[in-house]
Amino acid sequence: MLRAISAAAVLVLAGVGVAWAAVHGEEPEKYPFSFESPVGSYDMAAVQRGFQVYNQVCANCHSMNHLAYRHLGEEGGPFALYMVQNEETHQPEPHVGRPEHGGEFVEVTDNPYVRAIAQSHMITDIDPNSGQPTDRPGRISDRFRRPFPNEIAARASNGGAAPPDLSVITHARHGGAPYVRSLLMGYDGQTRGTLHHNPYFPGGWLAMAPPLADGAVPYADTETPQTVEQYATDVATFLQWAADPHMEARKRLGIVVLAFLLALSGLLYLAYKQVWRGESH
Amino acid sequence: MSGPSTYEPKSGITRWLDRRLPILRLTHDSFVAYPTPRNLNYWWTFGAMLSLCLIVQIVTGIVLAMHYVPHIDMAFASVQRIDRDVPFGWLIQNIHSVGASMFFLAVYIHMFRGLYYGSYKAPRELLWILGCIIYLLMVATGFLGYTLPWGQMSFWGATVITNLLGALPLVGESIKNWLMGGFSVDQPTINRFFSLHYLLPFVIAGVVALHVWALHEAGQNNPVGVDVKSKADTVPFTPHATIKDLFATTLFVILFAVFVFYMPDALGHADNFIPANPLQTPPEIVPEWYLLPFYAILRAFDFNIGPIDSKLAGVLAMFASIGVLFILPWLDTSRVRSMRYRPIARQFFVIFVVVCVFLGWCGGQNPGNILLKAGQFTATLSWVAEGQLSERSIEAPTAAQWQETADAAEAEARSQGADMTAVTRTGETTGTIRVVTGGNPELQTVEASTPDLLEEHIAEMKAEVGQAAPFYTVVRSLPPRFTVTNFSQVLTLYYFLFFLVILPILGLRERPDRVPDTIAKPIAQGAP
Numbered sequence A: 001m002l003r004a005i006s007a008a009a010v011l012v013l014a015g016v017g018v019a020w021a022a023v024h025g026e027e028p029e030k031y032p033f034s035f036e037s038p039v040g041s042y043d044m045a046a047v048q049r050g051f052q053v054y055n056q057v058c059a060n061c062h063s064m065n066h067l068a069y070r071h072l073g074e075e076g077g078p079f080a081l082y083m084v085q086n087e088e089t090h091q092p093e094p095h096v097g098r099p100e101h102g103g104e105f106v107e108v109t110d111n112p113y114v115r116a117i118a119q120s121h122m123i124t125d126i127d128p129n130s131g132q133p134t135d136r137p138g139r140i141s142d143r144f145r146r147p148f149p150n151e152i153a154a155r156a157s158n159g160g161a162a163p164p165d166l167s168v169i170t171h172a173r174h175g176g177a178p179y180v181r182s183l184l185m186g187y188d189g190q191t192r193g194t195l196h197h198n199p200y201f202p203g204g205w206l207a208m209a210p211p212l213a214d215g216a217v218p219y220a221d222t223e224t225p226q227t228v229e230q231y232a233t234d235v236a237t238f239l240q241w242a243a244d245p246h247m248e249a250r251k252r253l254g255i256v257v258l259a260f261l262l263a264l265s266g267l268l269y270l271a272y273k274q275v276w277r278g279e280s281h
Numbered sequence B: 001m002s003g004p005s006t007y008e009p010k011s012g013i014t015r016w017l018d019r020r021l022p023i024l025r026l027t028h029d030s031f032v033a034y035p036t037p038r039n040l041n042y043w044w045t046f047g048a049m050l051s052l053c054l055i056v057q058i059v060t061g062i063v064l065a066m067h068y069v070p071h072i073d074m075a076f077a078s079v080q081r082i083d084r085d086v087p088f089g090w091l092i093q094n095i096h097s098v099g100a101s102m103f104f105l106a107v108y109i110h111m112f113r114g115l116y117y118g119s120y121k122a123p124r125e126l127l128w129i130l131g132c133i134i135y136l137l138m139v140a141t142g143f144l145g146y147t148l149p150w151g152q153m154s155f156w157g158a159t160v161i162t163n164l165l166g167a168l169p170l171v172g173e174s175i176k177n178w179l180m181g182g183f184s185v186d187q188p189t190i191n192r193f194f195s196l197h198y199l200l201p202f203v204i205a206g207v208v209a210l211h212v213w214a215l216h217e218a219g220q221n222n223p224v225g226v227d228v229k230s231k232a233d234t235v236p237f238t239p240h241a242t243i244k245d246l247f248a249t250t251l252f253v254i255l256f257a258v259f260v261f262y263m264p265d266a267l268g269h270a271d272n273f274i275p276a277n278p279l280q281t282p283p284e285i286v287p288e289w290y291l292l293p294f295y296a297i298l299r300a301f302d303f304n305i306g307p308i309d310s311k312l313a314g315v316l317a318m319f320a321s322i323g324v325l326f327i328l329p330w331l332d333t334s335r336v337r338s339m340r341y342r343p344i345a346r347q348f349f350v351i352f353v354v355v356c357v358f359l360g361w362c363g364g365q366n367p368g369n370i371l372l373k374a375g376q377f378t379a380t381l382s383w384v385a386e387g388q389l390s391e392r393s394i395e396a397p398t399a400a401q402w403q404e405t406a407d408a409a410e411a412e413a414r415s416q417g418a419d420m421t422a423v424t425r426t427g428e429t430t431g432t433i434r435v436v437t438g439g440n441p442e443l444q445t446v447e448a449s450t451p452d453l454l455e456e457h458i459a460e461m462k463a464e465v466g467q468a469a470p471f472y473t474v475v476r477s478l479p480p481r482f483t484v485t486n487f488s489q490v491l492t493l494y495y496f497l498f499f500l501v502i503l504p505i506l507g508l509r510e511r512p513d514r515v516p517d518t519i520a521k522p523i524a525q526g527a528p
Helices: A002-023 A043-057 A067-072 A114-120 A151-156 A178-186 A228-243 A247-276 B012-020 B023-031 B040-067 B077-084 B090-115 B125-147 B152-165 B173-180 B187-218 B238-261 B287-299 B310-326 B343-363 B399-415 B449-467 B483-507 B518-523
Strands: A081-085 A092-096 A103-106 A122-126 A133-137 A195-197 B035-037 B235-238 B371-372 B378-386 B388-395 B419-425 B430-437 B438-446 B473-475 B479-485
Touching: A002 B473, A043 A228, A067 A114, A081 A114, A122 B035, A133 A247, A178 A228, A247 B090, B012 B023, B035 B238, B040 B077, B040 B090, B040 B187, B040 B238, B077 B090, B090 B125, B090 B238, B090 B287, B090 B343, B125 B152, B125 B187, B125 B310, B152 B173, B152 B187, B152 B310, B173 B187, B235 B238, B287 B310, B287 B343, B287 B483, B310 B483, B343 B483, B371 B483, B378 B419, B378 B449, B388 B399, B399 B419, B399 B430, B438 B449, B479 B483
Parallel strands: none
Antiparallel strands: A081 A092, A081 A103, A122 A133, B035 B235, B371 B479, B378 B438, B378 B473, B388 B430, B419 B430
């Protein structure tokens, strides 16, 4: 009887697999992101470039309300600053991103890179003297600048479809970062009214026009190709970091916790054997 | 707490305390000297894990409540703040959300253990019922907690569940509005859900105390299901059971940690990372995995039963599926506790476990998904291309004679050489008949794997032919199919049959294997 049940189960699962593919978008293209394995960490250079892509392209329409500029420079962030001893001069030198060995973390309040990023954005605030709305340069404690003052404005400027907030977008979409990457690369040029065709989007048609073009974002690092594929990969990496900024700390702590628990369970097993020795059970 | 207390206070302080508040004596008798059957296997270690889960959920929950904001505009952001800015907030939040799943995983194994070894039978009926109450409270707490992050799935889950209660006759609407604190899920809902989510775990802790009390009064059941007869059958709880529980619980915590540190979101749904939007229904609304079997039972009822409409029937069945557990001690008529000695019942039990797993699977699927079908869904479109189209109005003398008049008009048109006719009714007695004469009759068949796709293909075909054909005759062929809903219906039927028919009848008719006289005996003989 059990054999019959398992055979029926296999049949059922096979049938469902076929039905599933029709409703959802195309399966995202696989990409070996550095953060995917249980010990994988972020490629911080890619996160930095991805932030540049977000800042120059995505941020024109998409907010990231849950992120503040200071997050960029906190430990585990793409612009975290460390002082590293130069091996020849023995002088401390600044190093952006976690160095391979050692290095002393510089608090984000003293991080000139993050301060510069914040100051390059104009934030709408209340003037402390007049009480009137005014624009001022950003501070590191500010949330990422919102492209639209509210959702109605966002909708009105985008043909009725408000661009979603990107703070946790890789968690909020089936397929995660590979989906974001595939979507950004997946436009095939077909349009229907204001809609654009993209096989990776559930339903196939979305309001967002192809946002990236080859060479659109000039990377300071000239060795990295300035192609849509590279931009999409970098921005997907950045968005994954934004959704899960403590991933590296989490995985590091996980190893310690699991090692401890495994050792503990080994000891407890021995203790259990000792206690029950001579007891029939 | 069988037998007199063996506690002897050793120091002056403990003697002093023992005369006034014998709490150390209670602890000693309950968790140290307490005799446990010596043949308990690892399925008996889940009680310890469940205690751990409850403590972990309460402790992490209290910390989370210090940072969480129960407000429709701020709840989602406050959870984000906990994950990003609160020191180790990501860890606490992950432990709490994964902890809910681990809690249910352990409780399901604990319950299946009770089912298999007949732990609900006399004298443990109340112990079992208290357990069912704990489970019911856990379901409520889990559901309430899932709404608090105020994502899309939180909001729509809350909407679906509160609306279900509205299906109850007479009181349903009042209960629904009382739960929601208004006429829709809104600010009053999140406030009261937060309050109740904070309250219920302490109620659970209280019932757990009763559960443990009842356990220690009746004594533990054991894999052979015979009562403890002598001291040879037991070992003291500490250190024997304590160390075994500790070891097994550590393994459980390893699994827990793997989820917390490496797959914290694997058990959740992506849509709950989208802030709640009352104006946009997500493509699929599903509860957390541990409630999926009941969700499948709810949705299995897509038909009315006499005066009971399908929605109410589903709600009643869903509650009945948990309610039936409460009367299980009186449904199972077998005098043998352990299914180890009930060869037939054991097979039905295995099927029952498989059915529960598949019910869970069905709960997560789109109910219309087709699992098996007799053939492809096809439709034949016929039309006449490039014919002469004429149109005239027809009128019947009375509404009753409409069909007659229409048929007559069509017959007349055909006798005059029409290739195709169509009648559209525009009023009670009036309509138009459209006739195509001449041209080439054409035929096209479209094929699809689901009825929805078939309709899409038909529409596409019509668009393709376009103005060339004024109208079409469509003949659809929809072979019988077996959907997720049908599968859930079969599984639901078995679920209830198992409790209401199989267990009561089997207990009277089955010839059990020989049950050992004592716990110690099969151990001495080296039997499994």
